[in-house]
Amino acid sequence: xxxxxxxxxxxxxxxxxxxxxxxxxxxxxxxxxxxxxxxxxxxxxxxxxxxxxxxxxxxxxxxxxxxxxxxxxxxxxxxxxxxxxxxxxxxxxxxxxxxxxxxxxxxxxxxxxxxxxxxxxxxxxxxxxxxxxxxxxxxxxxxxxxxxxxxxxxxxxxxxxxxxxxxxxxxxxxxxxxxxxxxxxxxxxxxxxxxxxxxxxxxxxxxxxxxxxxxxxxxxxxxxxxxxxxxxxxxxxxxxxxxxxxxxxxxxxxxxxxxxxxxxxxxxxxxxxxxxxxxxxxxxxxxxxxxxxxxxxxxxxxxxxxxxxxxxxxxxxxxxxxxxxxxxxxxxxxxxxxxxxxxxxxxxxxxxxxxxxxxxxxxxxxxxxxxxxxxxxxxxxxxxxxxxxxxxxxxxxxxxxxxxxxxxxxxxxxxxxxxxxxxxxxxxxxxxxxxxxxxxxxxxxxxxxxxxxxxxxxxxxxxxxxxxxxxxxxxxxxxxxxxxxxxxxxxxxxxxxxxxxxxxxxxxxxxxxxxxxxxxxxxxxxxxxxxxxxxxxxxxxxxxxxxxxxxxxxxxxxxxxxxxxxxxxxxxxxxxxxxxxxxxxxxxxxxxxxxxxxxxxxxxxxxxxxxxxxxxxxxxxxxxxxxxxxxxxxxxxxxxxxxxxxxxxxxxxxxxxxxxxxxxxxxxxxxxxxxxxx
Numbered sequence: 001x002x003x004x005x006x007x008x009x010x011x012x013x014x015x016x017x018x019x020x021x022x023x024x025x026x027x028x029x030x031x032x033x034x035x036x037x038x039x040x041x042x043x044x045x046x047x048x049x050x051x052x053x054x055x056x057x058x059x060x061x062x063x064x065x066x067x068x069x070x071x072x073x074x075x076x077x078x079x080x081x082x083x084x085x086x087x088x089x090x091x092x093x094x095x096x097x098x099x100x101x102x103x104x105x106x107x108x109x110x111x112x113x114x115x116x117x118x119x120x121x122x123x124x125x126x127x128x129x130x131x132x133x134x135x136x137x138x139x140x141x142x143x144x145x146x147x148x149x150x151x152x153x154x155x156x157x158x159x160x161x162x163x164x165x166x167x168x169x170x171x172x173x174x175x176x177x178x179x180x181x182x183x184x185x186x187x188x189x190x191x192x193x194x195x196x197x198x199x200x201x202x203x204x205x206x207x208x209x210x211x212x213x214x215x216x217x218x219x220x221x222x223x224x225x226x227x228x229x230x231x232x233x234x235x236x237x238x239x240x241x242x243x244x245x246x247x248x249x250x251x252x253x254x255x256x257x258x259x260x261x262x263x264x265x266x267x268x269x270x271x272x273x274x275x276x277x278x279x280x281x282x283x284x285x286x287x288x289x290x291x292x293x294x295x296x297x298x299x300x301x302x303x304x305x306x307x308x309x310x311x312x313x314x315x316x317x318x319x320x321x322x323x324x325x326x327x328x329x330x331x332x333x334x335x336x337x338x339x340x341x342x343x344x345x346x347x348x349x350x351x352x353x354x355x356x357x358x359x360x361x362x363x364x365x366x367x368x369x370x371x372x373x374x375x376x377x378x379x380x381x382x383x384x385x386x387x388x389x390x391x392x393x394x395x396x397x398x399x400x401x402x403x404x405x406x407x408x409x410x411x412x413x414x415x416x417x418x419x420x421x422x423x424x425x426x427x428x429x430x431x432x433x434x435x436x437x438x439x440x441x442x443x444x445x446x447x448x449x450x451x452x453x454x455x456x457x458x459x460x461x462x463x464x465x466x467x468x469x470x471x472x473x474x475x476x477x478x479x480x481x482x483x484x485x486x487x488x489x490x491x492x493x494x495x496x497x498x499x500x501x502x503x504x505x506x507x508x509x510x511x512x513x514x515x516x517x518x519x520x521x522x523x524x525x526x527x528x529x530x531x532x533x534x535x536x537x538x539x540x541x542x543x544x545x546x547x548x549x550x551x552x553x554x555x556x557x558x559x560x561x562x563x564x565x566x567x568x569x570x571x572x573x574x575x576x577x578x579x580x581x582x583x584x585x586x587x588x589x590x591x592x593x594x595x596x597x598x599x600x601x602x603x604x605x606x607x608x609x610x611x612x613x614x615x616x617x618x619x620x621x622x623x624x625x626x627x628x629x630x631x632x633x634x635x636x637x638x639x640x641x642x643x644x645x646x647x648x649x650x651x652x653x654x655x656x657x658x659x660x661x662x663x664x665x666x667x668x669x670x671x672x673x674x675x676x677x678x
Contacts, residue, residue: 047075053584054632055114059140063174066142066191071198077114080150080200081626086370087157088458095297096365097331099133104338107138111146116400121346126381126407127357128156130364135161135205148401150201159202171210179216185223193230203231203239208246217250225268241271257282263291271298273333276311283328300333301325322363354410370458374653377406384433385426402625408436408454417443430470430540438537469505470540477535553655558647558663561589583634589627589647589663596649599624607642640670
């Protein structure tokens, strides 16, 4: 039906550069009446930015919001698209676990924009191999992790938890109400489980920071037990953790240890997160406490990186706390490591982040990502000065955690005068946002080679596997791949020049057959690169680690592409005659998720007001890391018109699908003269 709409500030294409998209100044408001092909029905308006209609995520503030939550009205853009990856060793076999609680500046900052932003200096986390559990923490009553965090964590085999918190006088009222009887606490637990299951994250941290009445504190363990049982039943590898706050009398009394006063909560859930003001004496005492026996890995000793209160370490001395925690064989919960972003120079974020985690690395056991073929990583951290595609800049300043790929190991090693360092770098990038810079100094007296440990993977290898390596090395530096795998092998190598700046090397790894009865899965040791003199090397891509027998285009195509939640409006600018027409709309489609790393959304004009004018060229709009995408302020020809939107799968294997297998949908629109004349 005809609808009167106003213009909205937000996204548009930069003039003169159809393949680049940047944030533009808000357009002036101007009413326009254009006939919609379908009605805009956003029953969950809180999920969309009121100015741009781009999808965002936030928490639930009240018990009423929680109990009225419905799966049918859940936010489709916040559903995780990455399943929890297997890891080696499994979490159950890790005696010294590490949890990170991401409490930073109130939460839901740049990361709330579920299709990414153009933020120039965002916060990102990428030391996933050092941690086991990630908790997204805010002071909303129900904190739902943004999908980008869940995707990045899952890709590295890390569990992601939301937070359920009640605080102060209002929190006490909330607890009194939902803990009044079995029906009430089960209703709350059921909603928490449904939210967790719907959005694809892995469980909850329960943080009750208010006093409880005698009846409420008696019911709390029943609620915890029921919630934990339901999470285990509905969520693979799901966890429920309890924070050290309320004691069994109902008083709010932080203990800084697990003891008889709070054991009743620990006994009915998966783990205990202590408060931060502990001493070594607390750790020594807990080692002998009966409740801890057999569950020492489930006790997470809290460490406040800001160093608030009477704590051990903090800030760049956080390693002092970790050293004591590991000395007594406990797990650790690192709270607010975003300190390096909040308090330090943001332009030096990568340097400060690497410094902080480098100081902790001796106390953080590593785990390996377990992957299937094909495997690809460009070492992208989910943000960058530019977004590159095969050496070409497509976008400036961007941030999207869903784009983050498997991360390498970052470290600095020294031996005498020689040193070697690995770090992410926004320069000399092949694809996405960053390269891996290997740099070092090798003294003249050193005659051997230097090995840089880059990736540690657990990958099942085919009898013939192809690998592509893209890099740019300083003059005179020799770079080669060291094949360190469990079974004897030989490889064939072909070197090609890339775009004039990069070298592309292709390897074929031939595996000898394993003995009969042996598994064919092979654990790979770290991939190694061996320079022969003082050097820098920008490693851009380890890609197309694929089974050579599967080197063929899939027959799959985008299915069911549809367009809905359409909004038309008209902006005004000095150089636009008549004023430009803009389109916001939601696209949804189906495609096998195991085949695509992401999608590229394009559009083109098929017909304009003048039928004698031919259609326009294909224009890249943006990227999508899910099977749903919101078009925002797409500038289209004045009505009447016919345009086509196309969705291209970008395959993990590196193949390019022909347009015949893309998704496509046409949209016809015209001026509504009846309404316009009123």
